[in-house]
Amino acid sequence: MNKKFSTLMMAGMLVAGSSFVDAQTLNGLKLKKIDFQAGGKNTYKDVVVVRDVNNDGKIDAGDIIMTASKKNDGTITYETRKFNNWSNIVLENQEEAIWDFTETKSTTPGSSAAQGWFYQLINHATGKPLAGTGVAVEGQTVTPTVITEADKSKEDPANNLYAYFKTAWDNADGVIKYDNTSTTANNKGNVLFLAWPQNGNSGLIMDEPTNSNTTGKVHFAKVESNWKVGILLATAEEREVDFVTELNDIQGGEGFQFSFKDDDKVSKNVFDNKDLRAFNVPEIAWGKDGRGNIFMIPKGIYLASDWSNLSENTLKFNTISTVEEFQKATFIAVLPQEFVDLTNTTRANGHGFALGEVKGADMNFYAIKYTEEGYEANQASSHAEVFVGNACFTITAENPLTLNDNYKLELKEVRLATDAKQEDVHADVENVYIGTTNNTNNDNDEVAKNNYLTTQGNAITVTAVPSSSQADAKALLNEGAIPVPAIYTLEFIGGKADGQFLTTQANRSKNGFEAATMPSIFVNEDDPMYQFVVSNVEDKVKNADPKVPVYETITLTNRQTKEDVSFVLYNTTEEDVYIIYPTAMTKSISFAENSWDGEELQNEGKWFWNYYNVKGQTVKFNKKESVDKFATFESRESYDGLVSFQFAKTEESGDRLYAAANRYAKGDNKGEIIVNNHWASIITGEELTDQFELIRSDKYQYITNDFKYINANGNIVTSPTVQDTVAFYSYVVKLFNPDEADMYLTDTKLTTWPAFFVIKENKDGSVALFENEWDNNNFTQNNPFIFFDKKPNPNATYYKSAIKGNPTEKDNVGEKAWSENWAHYYDLTSVANAMVKTFMVDEPVYGTLNPVKQTTTFESGLNYLFRNESNVGILKPEVMSFDLTPADVKTNVPSFFIANEGNFMYFAKDSADSYRLTNWEKYAFEDGNGVKTTRVIFKAAELNESSDSLTTTVDGQIKTVAEKANKAKGILGGLKNFKFRVIDSEDGDDSYVVRCVANNKYVIAINGQLTVTSDRAGATRFFVETTELPTANEGVEVSGVKVIAGEGNVTIAGAQGKKVVISNILGQVVANTVIASDNATIAAPAGVAVIAIEGEAAVKAIVK
Structure with missing residues (x-):
């Protein structure tokens, strides 16, 4: 696995030293060129593809490399990157730059690779080969296209997909040869050109980036003879590892363990379940009797198995700097007399000595060799005494590009009993490495059971893992016949991310x-932003019993963003608490930090994020037994109350600012939502805080994720039918301004065209608003996010008002409140450091009549609302009752159809504007100033059952009127002219005003005649008296005669022998008969029916 790039850069610098700038490096790893061989020997794993820009056959600072990355949607991006000023290319995901280069000789008939040598590049990050598509045309150059769809990135000639290439400019069958543009001897045998496999001279081109901070394109093209497009392959040189830096952070210095292939089958394995901690030790030397450095602890890395008695300072820096401190610890060392006598071990050359644990206090520190002057045999180690050099390790990583966590263990100088005849005498042995040796003394023995960990055996590479046993992530899945997703929040414990x-x-x-x-x-x-569903568990890492799988690798998917993370899990002693280890998918995580000096936050408490390796982090899996798919997303019904948007530091803060519509332009902000100081509004008369209505989309949208569970058969499977679901509605945010035209929040402005927003509540009670432009089920960082656009400048007015509580500051009134950013919500730095938040606060709703059917009188002083014989609306000192049928009942302020005997109150603008009109006085009057004013009249009509349209006579024809016109169906628009709201005048005397829905204007009497005005203060005030109307199937009793409306009929009881006439609301007669029985049922159309019974007053009933 690959290290976090900053660690690798440091490691590379330690090796390169002053020559670092002379070497080209990838994440600090020095690259070296691969020399190509004869045909059949050029398959190389784990290489970097380098374009030799200056065509000299070397890897230089001017050269570039090719990378590939795959997005969540399955698309692949190929790019080039240039070595920067320090000759280093830094990639967070190093595998994007690592390729496997394969050489093959094709003999497959019909293949794109006819007989001859062909070559393929497979990228580690994508798992896919570089491929192209193109159609050969006889005699013409093929111009192929690079494939960017992962599922098509393959060799499939039948579909014109090619992933194998030649190395010549033509279709020759030769093996790798040097670029024919080269003129230097260095180039020969080292530079190749990947040519398109069909006829033609096109090939792979890696464009140069314009500078070290940009990327270039990868494509296929015809190559001109002077182009320098040859390719080198490179690998990384071995590097020494700063063992302390890289390994102690696996578990925060609490210990790690070494693991290697089949280590459970190896005898005398000192590393088996052994917790270790690494320490740097500088050279520590001292003398005797005034003589020079005859005692010494060599400089190197020491692996402690017991460090419990070391000082706090030593543990802090992982460095032992005194003899006294060294003697307090116990270390891993080669045991000089622990020779494993096998057929395959050779004592004389140091092959076959086992390792063990030795206390520092028991070691021998005599530094002079027996070949050196002044050697004193009685001072040197002997018998079972262990020389300190036997514990001084050097660590190297053989293949840093892909096996960066696989280490080779060596000791520069040890002292061992190499002579069997003198077992108590120790001899110097140099450059000893740790490996395994198998025992073949007995041909009947199973070799696999007789391997030993010794010096100078078959060299092993070890991997460091946390000092805990592997966990089985299968235990985190739900089990049963019904698929249920396993959902968790992951809380970090200890270290930099404690509590995050x-x-x-x-x-x-x-x-x-x-x-x-x-x-x-x-x-x-x-919040689904902090919840993860288990989408996969895998058995990918070696465990004690390979026959029993341990699903130690877990993949978790964020429920909101669908981003995957993956870890290897190790158990701890606490339930649901695990130590995590990186995978190829997730090597580092960006952790939050702040400036805490032990007493208070510095730098105004700002949070910032830095990448850290996930190695050894301790994480608690908090299971969510049940989740609400709408959790944290607004899901209220449409028009369920009113809201205001307010700005404050906290939900509890009483010192806050308010959002208002900018009715008074200030600068270029006209039409914006602006900040308003509520206290100043009252004082200065500026516009008050505005209220808004939320209008919900008809259907909710959703985010779905696949998940794993254990079925009834005990198998781990992906749920075939059920997906984990996060759901949310979109809302239109409408300005509640009954006196003005409809306005909607769009971006950060008010417009006449509505936009959709997703509204999400944060932990502190504030809200996030995302514009959901496409109204689809994609909730990503591409959704615009609006936020309070103020920076924490303590000298700014908003800061004083909203943060420091100074209500006298109001310079900010009229300034733009919100800004829009495409990724602000997912920019954790911006979110965490926001000083002022947006809060959505529920507000009281207008007083209005109860939205039920009712009979109402409207009294104004000594007069009443009245319909005269010409169906004109007037005020008259005579009581008249009106039937009110509610409409828009789900809105914050419902409306009514107001009718008298089948004649509906109507603002006659459409009639007054009709080109057929000759008697305009019927629909308008002069207001006394010579201005023609449209009347409020009453028009005969029949309302349909759902109250969303009515039928009336227009220009002598019966027409249906609805909200919107439909010419194809002959439906007219203008229904809002028949709708009126009856709302509290707010005079405090229980009076009401009547407002037309079509124009938000108020009914007013001018010389007793009714029209409308935009001036609410001048509107006519009414006091209302209401009684309920009968609904369908309720009886109306008149002088002993009972009328019951049914479905498509009217039943009349007690009227035997009397004449009955039934008409609709337009006056059309639908029945005219004499009742022959005491209980007669007469067919009638749906709607309001007027029943006239001989000798009785006419009554109305609602027929379904």
Whole structure:
């Protein structure tokens, strides 16, 4: 596995020293060129593809490398990167630059690779070969296209997909040869050109980036003779490892263990289940009797198995600097007399000595060799005494590009009893490495059971893992016949991320997300942003019994962003607490940090994020037994109350600012939502805090994720039918301004065109608003996010008002409140450091009549609302009752159809504007100033059952009127002219005003005649008296005669022998008959029916 790039850079610098700038490096790893061989010998794993820009056959600072990365949607991006000013290329995911180069001789008939040598490049990060598509045309150059779809990146000639290439400019069958543009001897045998396999001279081109901070393109093209496009392959040189830096952080200095292939089958394995901690030890020397450095602890790395008595300072820096401190610890060392006598061991050359644990206090520190002058045999180690050099390790990583965690253990100089005849005498042995030796003394023995860990055996590479046993992630899955997703929040314990929760944040460079943590003060564990569903468990790492799988590798998917993270899990002593180890998918996480000096936050308490390796981090898996798919997302019904948007530091803060519509332009902010100081509004008369209505989309949207579970048969499977689901609605945010035209929040402005927003509640009660432009089920960082656009400048007015509580400051009134950013919500730095948040606060709703059917009188002083004989609306000192049928009942302020005997109150603008009109006085009057004013009249009509349309006479024809016109169906628009709201005048005397829905204007009497005005203060005030109307199937009793409306009929009881006329609301007669029985049922159309019974007053009933 690969190290975090900053660690690798440091390691590379330690090796390169002053020559670092003379070497080209990838993440600090020095690259070296591969020399090509004869045909059949050129398959290389783990290489970097380098374009030899200056065509000299060397890897130089001007050269570039090729990378590949795959996005969540399965698309592959190929890019080139240039060595920067320090000759180093840094990649967070190093595998993007690692390729496997394969040479093959094809004999497959019909293949794109006809007989001859062909070559393929497979990228480690994508797992896919570099491929192209193109169609050969006889006599013409093929211009192929690079394949960027992962599922098509393959060799499939039948579909014009090619992933094998030649190395010549033509279609020759030769093996790798040097670039024919080269003129230097260095180039021969080392530079290749990947040519398109079909006829033609196109090939792979790696474009140069414009500078070290940009990337170039990868494509296929025809190559001109002077182009320098040859390719080198490179690998990394071995590097020494700063063992302390790299290994002690696996578990925060609490210990690690060594693991290697089949280590459970190896005898005398000192590393078996052994917790270790690494220490740097500088050279420590001292003399005797005034003589020079005859005692010494060699400089190197020492592996302690017991460090419990070391000082706090030693543990802090992982460095032992005194003899006294060294003698307090116990170390791993080669035992000089522990020779494993096997057929395959050779004592004389130091092959076959076992390792063990030795206390520092028991070691021998005599530094002079027996071949050197002044050697005193009685001072040197002998018998079972262990020389200190037997514990002084050197560590190297043989293949840093891909096996960066696989280490080779060596000791520069040890002292061993190499002579069997003198077992008490120790001899110097140099350059000893640790390996395994098998026993073949007995041909009947199973070799696998007789391997020993010794010096100078078959060299092994070890991997460091946390000092805990592997966990089985299978235990984290739900089990049963019904698929149920296993959902967790992940809380970090100890270390830099203590108390933080795993989440994801925007990574704009890859147009996606990455793993990060968020401090608990910002985390709501019910928020899907901090919840992960188990999407996979795998058995990928060696365990004690290979026959019994341990699913130690877990993949978790963020429920909101769908970003995957993956870890290897190790058990701890605590339930649901694990130590995590990196995988190829997740090597580092961006942890939150702040400036805490032990007493208070510095730098105004700002949070910032840095990448850290996940090695050895301790994580608690908090299981969510049940989840609400709408959790933290607003899901209220449409028009369920009113809200205001307010700005404050905290939900509890009484010192806050308010959002208002900018009715008075200030600068260029007209139309913006602006900040308003509520106290100043009252004082200065500026506009008050505005209220808004939330109108919910008809259907909710959703985010789904696949998950694993254990079925009834005990098998780990992906749920075939059920997916983990996060759901949310989109809302139109409408300005509640009954006196003005409809306005909607769009971006950060008010417009007449509505936009959709997703509204999400944060832990502190504030809200996040995302514009959901496409109204689809994609909730990503591409959703615009609006936020309070103020920076924490203590001299700014908003800071004083909203933060420091100074209500006298109001310079900020009228300034723009919100700004928009495409990824702000997923930019954890911006979110965590926001000083002022947006809060959505529920507000009281207008007083209005109860939205039920009712009979109402409207009294105004000594007059009443009245319909005269010409169906004109007037005020008259005579009582008249009106039937009110509610409409828009789900809105914050419902409306009514107001009718008298089938004549509906109507603002006659459409009639007054009709081109057929000749008697305009019927629909308008002069207001006394010579201005023609449209009347409020009453028009005969029949309302349909759902109250969403009515039928009336227009220009002598019966027409249906609805909210919107439909010419194809002959439906007219203008229904809002028949709708009126009856709302509290707010005069405090229980009076009401009547407002037309079509124009938000108020009914007013001018010389007793009714029209409308935009001036609410001048509107006519009414006092209302209401009684309920009968609904369908309720009886109306008149002088002993009972009328019951049914479905498509009217039943009349007690009217035998009397004449009955039934008409609709337009006056059309639908029945005219004499009742022959005491209980007669007469067919009638749906709607309001007027029943006239001989000798009785006419009554109305509602027929279904």
